Amino acid sequence: MKLRNIYSAILLAFAFMGVSCDDEPVLMKDPVTALSNDCIKRSLPIAPNLIGEEIEFAYAMAIPKELGQLTSAQVVASIPGASGTYFDPNSYHTNASGQDVPVPVASDSQTSGGTTSIQFTADTAAATLRFYYIVPEEARGKEVSFKFSVKSSNGQSAEYDMGPYKISNMDMTRNLSLTSDDECYISFHDNTEAAVVYSKNDLATDPSLASQIDLVYAQHASADLAHAIYAADAPEAYRPGVVFPSGFSNQTKLIKEYGLRDRQLSNLQYSHFIDDLDFQQINMGRSTNYVLTLKEEAGAWIETADGSYRAFVFINAAGADGMTVSVKRYKM
Amino acid sequence: MKTIINRFILSSLLLLGVAACSKDLPVDEDGLLITTRQECYVSNFELLGTDQQTIRVGNSYIDTVAQVAIAYVRFGADLTKLWPQVSLVEDAKLSPKIPTYDAWMDFSGSKMSVDFIEEDWVGGNATDQLSERIVGNPSAFPATAKKYTVVSGDRNIRKEYTFLIVERPLQQ
Numbered sequence: 001m002k003l004r005n006i007y008s009a010i011l012l013a014f015a016f017m018g019v020s021c022d023d024e025p026v027l028m029k030d031p032v033t034a035l036s037n038d039c040i041k042r043s044l045p046i047a048p049n050l051i052g053e054e055i056e057f058a059y060a061m062a063i064p065k066e067l068g069q070l071t072s073a074q075v076v077a078s079i080p081g082a083s084g085t086y087f088d089p090n091s092y093h094t095n096a097s098g099q100d101v102p103v104p105v106a107s108d109s110q111t112s113g114g115t116t117s118i119q120f121t122a123d124t125a126a127a128t129l130r131f132y133y134i135v136p137e138e139a140r141g142k143e144v145s146f147k148f149s150v151k152s153s154n155g156q157s158a159e160y161d162m163g164p165y166k167i168s169n170m171d172m173t174r175n176l177s178l179t180s181d182d183e184c185y186i187s188f189h190d191n192t193e194a195a196v197v198y199s200k201n202d203l204a205t206d207p208s209l210a211s212q213i214d215l216v217y218a219q220h221a222s223a224d225l226a227h228a229i230y231a232a233d234a235p236e237a238y239r240p241g242v243v244f245p246s247g248f249s250n251q252t253k254l255i256k257e258y259g260l261r262d263r264q265l266s267n268l269q270y271s272h273f274i275d276d277l278d279f280q281q282i283n284m285g286r287s288t289n290y291v292l293t294l295k296e297e298a299g300a301w302i303e304t305a306d307g308s309y310r311a312f313v314f315i316n317a318a319g320a321d322g323m324t325v326s327v328k329r330y331k332m
Numbered sequence: 333m334k335t336i337i338n339r340f341i342l343s344s345l346l347l348l349g350v351a352a353c354s355k356d357l358p359v360d361e362d363g364l365l366i367t368t369r370q371e372c373y374v375s376n377f378e379l380l381g382t383d384q385q386t387i388r389v390g391n392s393y394i395d396t397v398a399q400v401a402i403a404y405v406r407f408g409a410d411l412t413k414l415w416p417q418v419s420l421v422e423d424a425k426l427s428p429k430i431p432t433y434d435a436w437m438d439f440s441g442s443k444m445s446v447d448f449i450e451e452d453w454v455g456g457n458a459t460d461q462l463s464e465r466i467v468g469n470p471s472a473f474p475a476t477a478k479k480y481t482v483v484s485g486d487r488n489i490r491k492e493y494t495f496l497i498v499e500r501p502l503q504q
Contacts, residue, residue, distance in 0.1 A: 221504070222407075222502055222503055222504055223503060224406050224407040224408055224500070224502055224503050225407070225408060225502070237408075238407075238408040240502070255382050255413075256381060256382045256383040256410075257382070257383050258383035258384060258385050259383075259384075286382060286413040286436045287413075288382075288410045288412065288413065290408075290410075292406075292408045292409075293406070293408075298383060
């Protein structure tokens with residue numbers, strides 16, 4: 001009786017083994033028999049694409065090892081990128097501690113016109129390359145699209161279309177430093193920069209700059225005023241000790257904000273973005289001609305006196321020795 | 333015996349049902365209940381600047397007898413674009429209403445110039461001495477001061493409040 005039990009147990013175990021060994025690996029899809037590729041945009045999809053800033057893509061290519069290896073890859077942009085547009089010649093993998101580790105797989109990329117190409121130098125059947133497109137001035141307000149392609153040693157090629165992506169009209173200038181009674185004159189009328197800061201010296205050398213000044217920054221000891229910006233028609237009672245330069249006459253409109261942390265301006269983690277549409281739609285009817293008690297993460301919407309520009313000034317830092325601001329500007 | 337208990341339970345249930353139904357209160361044109369409350373006063377007065385931050389310094393002073401609310405604001409605060417918030421006693425309403433969207437309004441008409449004397453401001457906050465002096469002299473109220481009427485929960489009592497703004501002098 002007992003022996004029989006043991007036998008049947010062993011028999012059962014063998015039966016199980018037989019069943020488990022039957023499992024052949026099964027492909028979920030058809031096997032890959034050719035060169036294939038894929039692409040993602042690594043820059044945040046909702047972030048406005050700004051002139052002079054980069055758009056980042058990751059382009060993945062692979063071919064079955066027995067068919068050959070990768071030889072070259074290229075991307076054609078509908079509008080040629082500005083200088084600094086390139087393929088990163090490294091393929092990356094992530095190590096155990098979450099760090100991206102580069103592995104060189106190609107020679108430096110070559111850009112001519114809208115085409116950026118790269119030759120593989122490593123004997124590789126799969127790679128993911130990062131492509132950085134610097135948005136050129138020519139793309140302002142237009143749409144740009146990309147055609148990625150790859151060639152392999154067996155003569156096959158593959159293509160991947162990305163876009164179109166809308167390029168914003170606005171300009172951005174980051175980390176302008178303001179100091180009270182010195183680098184305190186802000187202008188939004190520059191041709192290329194979203195905002196420029198003139199110092200007292202600049203004004204002394206070229207008094208005609210005064211007509212370009214849109215706002216004057218001042219820092220007060222009193223917490224009631226603290227960091228303040230003034231248009232030319234700001235009431236004198238609220239700017240004790242602040243002398244406006246002669247020729248400063250722009251009655252710039254201001255709306256004080258707090259907590260509008262645009263990601264591109266603030267470099268903080270919040271996914272808020274100010275885009276062209278915001279400048280078009282903001283109601284400047286509730287504007288004032290001075291803003292007091294500015295602090296970190298505050299800001300102000302601005303419309304120049306002639307109505308030609310609207311801007312948003314974000315306060316990156318406000319301390320004992322002035323403010324650091326970042327500006328987005330939109331030409332109306 | 334059993335039938336008596338059953339009848340008792342049934343009738344008490346019925347009674348309960350009647351009692352519950354009789355609590356129905358009428359609803360006004362805004363979908364708010366018209367209740368039996370007769371209290372009618374302002375409990376707080378808040379002013380927000382365009383950055384949605386308060387411009388007040390210290391608490392607002394509310395005199396429910398004189399029907400005056402005073403907000404003390406920071407020196408230099410812009411009064412032409414403000415979003416007022418008026419807190420009321422339970423079930424009461426404000427007339428005219430403050431919109432829930434884009435309620436920015438010019439409150440500069442409510443600004444009162446006051447000749448301050450000693451002890452009016454302590455530690456940056458207005459004292460009751462100042463508040464009581466302002467309330468005690470209604471003839472000095474600006475004619476353009478904003479006025480809102482509080483309507484009680486039963487909609488029978490209406491009290492008009494005058495809303496004043498006093499700017500704190502520049503703090504060093």
